[in-house]
Amino acid sequence: MISQEQLIVSLVLGLVMFGTYLPAAGLYTFYERKVSAWMQNRYGPNRVGPKGYFQFVADGVKFFLKEDIIPDYVNKPVYLIAPALVMVPALIVFSAIPIGMSFTWNGQLVNLQVTDLNVGVLFLLAVGSLGVYGIVLGSWASNSKYPLFGGLRASAQMISYELALGLSVVTVVLITSNSAGNPLSLLTIVDHQTEYWFGIIPKWNLFANPLAFVIFLVTSYAETNRLPFDLAEAEQELVGGYHTEYSSMKFAMFTLGEYMNMITMSMFTVVLFLGGWHFPGIEVIPSQALSVIVSIGVFAVKVLFFAFLFILVRWTLPRFRYDQLMVLSWKVLLPVALANTFATAVWLVVVP
Amino acid sequence: MAARTVLVKRPEKLTWWERLYLPAILDGLRLTLKHMFGERVTVQYPDEEKVFPPIYRGVHRLNKDDLGRIKCVACEMCAAACPAHCITIKAQEVDWPDRDKIPKIFEIDELKCIFCGWCIEACPEDAIHMTQHYRLVARTREDMIFGLDKLLAIYDETKDQPALRGVDFGDFRTARKREIGPDAESPSDVQRMAYPVVGVVTRDKRLAPAPTEHLSKLEGFEVKRHEKGGYRLSRRGETRER
Numbered sequence: 001m002i003s004q005e006q007l008i009v010s011l012v013l014g015l016v017m018f019g020t021y022l023p024a025a026g027l028y029t030f031y032e033r034k035v036s037a038w039m040q041n042r043y044g045p046n047r048v049g050p051k052g053y054f055q056f057v058a059d060g061v062k063f064f065l066k067e068d069i070i071p072d073y074v075n076k077p078v079y080l081i082a083p084a085l086v087m088v089p090a091l092i093v094f095s096a097i098p099i100g101m102s103f104t105w106n107g108q109l110v111n112l113q114v115t116d117l118n119v120g121v122l123f124l125l126a127v128g129s130l131g132v133y134g135i136v137l138g139s140w141a142s143n144s145k146y147p148l149f150g151g152l153r154a155s156a157q158m159i160s161y162e163l164a165l166g167l168s169v170v171t172v173v174l175i176t177s178n179s180a181g182n183p184l185s186l187l188t189i190v191d192h193q194t195e196y197w198f199g200i201i202p203k204w205n206l207f208a209n210p211l212a213f214v215i216f217l218v219t220s221y222a223e224t225n226r227l228p229f230d231l232a233e234a235e236q237e238l239v240g241g242y243h244t245e246y247s248s249m250k251f252a253m254f255t256l257g258e259y260m261n262m263i264t265m266s267m268f269t270v271v272l273f274l275g276g277w278h279f280p281g282i283e284v285i286p287s288q289a290l291s292v293i294v295s296i297g298v299f300a301v302k303v304l305f306f307a308f309l310f311i312l313v314r315w316t317l318p319r320f321r322y323d324q325l326m327v328l329s330w331k332v333l334l335p336v337a338l339a340n341t342f343a344t345a346v347w348l349v350v351v352p
Numbered sequence: 353m354a355a356r357t358v359l360v361k362r363p364e365k366l367t368w369w370e371r372l373y374l375p376a377i378l379d380g381l382r383l384t385l386k387h388m389f390g391e392r393v394t395v396q397y398p399d400e401e402k403v404f405p406p407i408y409r410g411v412h413r414l415n416k417d418d419l420g421r422i423k424c425v426a427c428e429m430c431a432a433a434c435p436a437h438c439i440t441i442k443a444q445e446v447d448w449p450d451r452d453k454i455p456k457i458f459e460i461d462e463l464k465c466i467f468c469g470w471c472i473e474a475c476p477e478d479a480i481h482m483t484q485h486y487r488l489v490a491r492t493r494e495d496m497i498f499g500l501d502k503l504l505a506i507y508d509e510t511k512d513q514p515a516l517r518g519v520d521f522g523d524f525r526t527a528r529k530r531e532i533g534p535d536a537e538s539p540s541d542v543q544r545m546a547y548p549v550v551g552v553v554t555r556d557k558r559l560a561p562a563p564t565e566h567l568s569k570l571e572g573f574e575v576k577r578h579e580k581g582g583y584r585l586s587r588r589g590e591t592r593e594r
Contacts, residue, residue: 038388043396214374316380 003108014114017094025259026056032259032311039315063252071245075141082138083250086257089130093264096120098187100277101295103288111187112277112296120186121169124268125162128223131261132158135225135232138254139242150241153322154225154232160329161222161229164215167337171212171344172205172272178348190276204275211340213273215333220269222329224261226310228317231325266306267299274302406514409467410485412460413510414503415478421448422504423479426455430471430480438464439471458503462488463496472516481507482516 002010030045030053037044046052070079100112117123132154139151173183181188195203206213222229233241243254270276277295285291320328369375395402404410415423426443444456471480483506490496498506 035388039384041387041390041393043392043394312381312384316384317377 003110005105005108006110009105009110009112010114013099013112014095017114018091021091021094021260021263022256023056024263025256026060028259028263028307029059029255030056031307032314035308035311036315039312060252063249066248068248068250071142071144073143074245075143078137078141079245080250082134082141083246083253083257085134085137086131087134087253087260089127089134090257090260090264093124093127094267096123096186097264097267097271098190098276099267099296099299101282101292102187103292112292113187116185116187118182119184121173121184121189124186125166125169128261128264128268129158129162131257134254134257135242138246139232142242142245144245146238146240146244147242150232150234150238150244153234154242157222157225157229157231157325157329160326161219161333164329164333164337165219165223167334167341168212168216168219169272171209171337171341174341174344174348175205175208186271186276190271190278193275194278196280200280202275202278202280204273204278206273206275209340209344211336212344215337215340216269216273218333220265221310221313222325224265224310225258226262227314228319229325230319231322234319262310263303263307266303266310269306270299270302404484407516408484408486409469409482409516411462411483411488411506412465412471412498412503413481413483413506413515414458414500415481415507416504416511422454422500423477424455424458425451425477425479426453426458427476429474429476433470433474434465435468435470436464436466438462455500458500459497460503461497463493469516483510484513484515485510 033055034044034052044052045055048054048058070076095114096117098111098113098116102109102111104110135154136151139147139154142148172189176183176189176192179188179192181191183189189205193202193204197203197207201207221227225232231241232238233243235241238244243251246254277299279294279298282291282295282298285294417423426441428441428443431437431439431441438461440457440459440461441455442457443453445453448454467482469482472482485506488496
């Protein structure tokens, strides 16, 4: 039975995040434009508002004011529902992610999480990969060549990389299975990582299994359709890929969905591998309220770092060719992930 | 003719460490990150403007002499030199002590003009210059035909600013007199002299072919090993003038 206090926290958290996710994705687009510009020795948008901070508002207003064109030849119901299918999973996924330290309120233990699903990891994987349906359906319903190519690439890519992604997550679950709680719950996964080796090195899964982390990171870029795996979009070849036929706010929904996915994926990475809100020394903070605030701050900083890494990688690596993409997935990442999972399992059995 | 075997040294295979690609990727990330804190190269146009070289060819002006009179004598040399035929001149007679005629109409169609600067070269009186003004805006095509009024007004505005002059080109050309190197013996030499970086940078610097034999023909040049690998062709001593 869920306590009243937890219910209040969940509701508030859910509403706040629902309200801030969209602007956050907008801000992320601004952040990306700015950082991209810096990386290319430019200034980036700096005209709208102080230091250009209102640029994303201007972008949003522009998208709303644009003419919304629905071509004659599209499959209308599917065409209309596709952008929402990209955005909604990205929003839903957040509900399972713990963003801060659990605390006691009126004697009840309250988690800073919308809901502690007992299959949190599976839920994340399942709903997270629903996003590809939006892309595939949108591109198919567009009834046009470039989107079709984009959609085909996206689906093939998703299927290929989901395996390695899933396997590296399995590794994390295996490591967590040593602890008392339910290893599929994200709360348990984070709690497990708050312990220490030799009293100093945090038991973050990043240190426990760096290989799984690398595989997860690489595949997460493929999952979010970001460079160097943005074959579905590939402006230079496919005129924008799956969203070629979309305009106005529907196009913006695809873009926002992509950015939300990136935020969610950063959170997922932080929770699985970087100990979520944990930071060495966070236990010594005496006040509960303060430590909760600090934990949320630590989580935000980690997520921002991964959000930054998305941009950094984008401007560093060129796009893969399609066959290279497949080779990397099936011949490199999948075998390595399998071997890694196997080795982890053996290690956990052999070493007490 | 017997077949000749040429041994080509291929680069060695990547090591296990290199085939991971991760070190290279990290190196790339580091480079990208470095640029984030580098110098910004964009000119913030409305707020700041680029400084042009003194030979910049912007909009024309018609000069005035010490007495404030137009310098032009309506000889139509500029109109004759103009490859775009954008200059129209009609003369009128005057009984000034120093000349017989001045322009009645002097029009430059700034839309036709290709800003080549030949009118400035052609002018025997140093009467036409090119300023550094480049913001030419008008609502109609007719407004872009600059007559005497506009061209003289531009002079009043810009007389203290640097301009492309015809008679003396300022210090710019004399200061940067073209350096004349040795004769080229083949097209590839020309290319090398134009872009004097030779040799290939390889992982193993010993593999880079020493280009001295071929380039020893280039008199006045010397081949130096560059600190970043490869070789660089540089002039030896002073340049000759022809």
